[in-house]
Amino acid sequence: MASDMQTNISGQEAPHSSAPLGEIILETKDLTKHYGGVHALEGANFTLRKGEHVAIMGDNGAGKSTFVRQITGVEERTRGEIIFDGKPVHFAGPLEARNAGIETVFQTLALADQLDVPDNLFLGREIIKWKLGPFSILDYKAMRQRTLDALEKTGVKIPNIRGSIERMSGGQRQCVAIARTATFHSKLTIMDEPTAALGVQETAQVENIIRTLKEAGEPLILVSHNMRQVMDLVDRIVVFRRGRICADLKKEETNGEDVVAYITGAKTQAGYEDAA
Amino acid sequence: MADQTSHGIGGLTFDKSKRSWxxxxxxxxxxxxxxxxxxxxGQILPYMNNQSMLFDFNDARDGTILNMARIKIIILQVSIIGIISLGVTQVIISGGIDLSSGPLVGAAAMIVMSFAQTELVNGNPNPKAVFGAWSFDLPVLVPLIVGLVFGAMIGAINGFFIAFARIPPFIATLGMFLVCRGISQWWTKGQPVSFPTEGYAWIGTGMMPVVWFIGLAILLHLIMRYTVYGKHTYAIGSNEEAARMSGINVRRHKVMVYMIASMLAAFAAIVLSSKNLTAQAGMGQFYELYxxxxxxxxxxxxxxxxxxxxxxxxxxxxxxVIQSGFTYIKLDAFYQLMAMGAIIxxxxVLDQYRQRRAAART
Known part of the structure; x- marks a missing residue:
């Protein structure tokens, strides 16, 4: 994938936030995942502060998605520690991670096709008018209103929120999935290739939502192949290579060419020599 | 950046003409x-003598221009299977299938009727008594509860194997199909169970099956449309993985779906046995398919x-209407079955064509 990257972009000119970063929200120590003999992830030490947006880059099979899957509890790690919000955590599944405050937008969209936008946005955490256990009465009006508010806030344009998701374009669906993440203020948002299958305009919308998250001071881990997007949106770039972190670069101090050199293995940052 | 207030991007605006009914x-x-x-x-066929199916302009008969007698029969004859179909509907919406409802009607009818018998029939002891003296003339609530608990149990077993053992619903309920048919024949070794109490007979008397059907249809409609249960049922049928990721307890929900379906089938068995004043092991044949x-x-x-x-x-x-219509134009029952199959x-086919067309339009 390195071949189609724009390498002439410099981090110096790119817009970046100067807001001070908060305390550490997520920290991994020696995070490791082996699939049998395959060392998909090896000793990843990573920190993320409140309000910080970090991109994870790397070639295919470098361990980006594996890294994310360990954090969100989709898979069980082989070794290592994850400290989230000050406490060591061991999520049994994505649901537990979500309940703890980690919202994830997966490559495969977790949307119910036959339901409309408010239904999807509030799936699993519906607003309730009367509480009657499993037969609690839904508050459709409130959910529709909050959906409109959320879409407006994130700048997502959907012609008819009452239409079922299956009738929408890939971009609109992605926007719904991301708007869902943005609606419920989470402690950490993770997006795995959110714009991989989208057109120019739809990508712009998704990026718009990410900026909204930045303004709201919500931390983000963005897995992306798109150099322009990364330079535009994040504060820091962490590069993975063959299952190891090989560089941790501040956006202001790097440029596209530099990042690609780390991705392809031409360069290895000091302190990460064991990844070479 | 597109402006923040209007909903519509890249020429995509809400087009009312694209909204399908x-x-x-x-x-x-x-x-x-x-x-x-x-x-x-009715007008064309020579042997019909210009009869009408649903209209009867001799309003001296029932005070309306409708043939109320036939309309009542049409609704009455679908209402018992209709009660089952309400439960089956939510099972299918959740992405499953329930083949066990027909035999469950047979088994539940046999069991329930055993708790609803009278002691004396025209002054003589009940010739079809299943249990001893304690089981005669029980309050109507007893057979009702027995039936619903039995249904809930069968549904829970279905749901358990489907949700926890991850057996395909088709197989799990096919197994239960045979089990229930076996239970209904084993219960009295094939003997019918008859002579219910007056209270029990009231449940299915006259137009009561229609009352139950309509009442339960309204209840199920409200549940499916306005409650969390309904929303989650749709969500699971739509994308089970997404439902799980969203925090819905998919397994527990599936067990509930099958329990409600089987309880409705058991209730249909109560209404049916009450209407017929007897329970027979072969009751409910093909009901699951209907x-x-x-x-x-x-x-x-x-x-x-x-x-x-x-x-x-x-x-x-x-x-x-099709069932009644075939009788009305005096066609034999086997043509009915063939026509019914073709209509299903x-x-x-029509529904899939409509879905494809709707998908192509957007």
Missing amino acids: PNEFNVFLALILIILLFEAL AIAMAVIGGVSLTGGRGSIIGTVLGAMVFG IGAV
Whole structure:
């Protein structure tokens, strides 16, 4: 994938936030995942502060998605520690991670096709008018209103929120999935290739939502192949290579060419020599 | 950046002409068309003497221009299977299938009736008594509870194997199909169970099955449309993985779906045995298939996530009108079965065509 990257972009000119970063929200120590003999992830030490947006880059099979899957509890790690919000955590599944405050937008969209936008946005955490256990009465009006508010806030344009998701374009669906993440203020948002299958305009919308998250001071881990997007949106770039972190670069101090050199293995940052 | 207030991007705006009418409207149209077809046949076929199926302009008979007697029969004959189809509808919407409902009707009828017998029949001891003296003339609540608990139990077993043992619903309920048929024959070694108490006989007397059907249809409609339970049922049928990721307890929910379906089937058994004043081991034959057919005619998609109780009720009406219509134009029962089969296949073909067209339009 390195071949189609724009390498002439410099981090110096790119817009970046100067807001001070908060305390550490997520920290991994020696995070490791082996699939049998395959060392998909090896000793990843990573920190993320409140309000910080970090991109994870790397070639295919470098361990980006594996890294994310360990954090969100989709898979069980082989070794290592994850400290989230000050406490060591061991999520049994994505649901537990979500309940703890980690919202994830997966490559495969977790949307119910036959339901409309408010239904999807509030799936699993519906607003309730009367509480009657499993037969609690839904508050459709409130959910529709909050959906409109959320879409407006994130700048997502959907012609008819009452239409079922299956009738929408890939971009609109992605926007719904991301708007869902943005609606419920989470402690950490993770997006795995959110714009991989989208057109120019739809990508712009998704990026718009990410900026909204930045303004709201919500931390983000963005897995992306798109150099322009990364330079535009994040504060820091962490590069993975063959299952190891090989560089941790501040956006202001790097440029596209530099990042690609780390991705392809031409360069290895000091302190990460064991990844070479 | 696009402006923040208007909803519509890249020329995409809400176009009312692209909005399709609800599927239930199509089923309703089909119902009207089928009625018109039978009315036309009544005028065309030489041996029919210009009779009408649903109209009777001699309003001295029942005070309306409708043939109320026939309309009542149409609704009455679909209402018991209709009760089952309400439960089957939510099972299919959740992405499953329930084949066990027909035999469950047989088994539940046998068991329930055993708790609803009178001691004396015309002054003589009940010749069909199943249990001893303690089981005679029990309050009507006892057989009702026994039936619903039995249904809930069967549903829970179905649900357990489907949700926890991850057996395909088709196989799990097919197994239960045979088990229930076995139970219904084993219960009295094939003997019918008869002579219920007056209180029990009231449940299915006259037009009571219709009252139950309509009442339960309204209840199920409200549940499916306005409660968390309904929303989650649709979500699971639509995308089970997404439902799980969203924090829905999919396994527990599936068990509930099958329990409710089986409880409705058991209630149908109560109404049926009460209406017939007897329970027989062979009761409910093909009911599971008719119930599925009603749902499918009503636009419930077998792939899950799509359909409604209103659709199923309309589907049941289509079912009833066809059955009654064939009798009305004096065609034999085997033609009915053939036509019914063709209509079920036709309904699914039409529905899929409509889905594809709707998908192509956007």
